[in-house]
Amino acid sequence: MLDETFSTWMQYQGLLPCADCEGIRIVLRLENSPNKRERGYELTETYQGTKDGDREYVRSGIYEVVYGLENDPGAMAIRLLDDSGAPLKSFLQDKEGMLHALDTNENIISPEGTYTLELVKQ
Template structure:
């Protein structure tokens, strides 16, 4: 009889531990729910551009530019630029993350937009992409003077999301 009570006590304890564990897994803590909200709001305010940029010594640079607009403040404006050099062995992915800022006006379009990646770093670390107000689904890689690169090669990325 004593053994039966011991087994019953262990079973009850085991069952209560498992139910607590499943409650913890399904019920997020306060900090987890904040993180989820941040990720969700960030995901809703992200622009994703993709394309194949020219490469001097490979078959092309598969490029994904993610622009996280956050809540519109400069502190929340982040980017992620992923580049994979195709035709290289092994193909490696390079990912750069940082802050961006925007400027109005792209070439003859006063309502165009220029993204200045790494705006808070020295000029040699900055990269520029921009789109015309008439076609926000295509973003162009820009030169150091913030002008569209004039070439027969494709220096643009297409909006995916």
């Protein structure tokens, strides 16, 4: 019998474009526990090559899985929530398991593939 309190963490990472730095290195860890209603995340954003050097920001909280978006009824999205429960960032998960960053209206940010996080094989 499986231990129902057991959680595993999935890690995604990518380098996203940045208007005033060399790029934003994203590391997103998502708790994968089917027996918990609220699952946690840890988001690390490192702004590389800013005028003040590399700057790292770490946030954590809970996330929700959303099935169906306004413009894509078959979609599965991950919504990171802030401390007040409001959406902070959203990602569309594709069939290969990659996460694509969504804008505030939950549309894929163009050009597609530029704002993508890949699953890190453990």
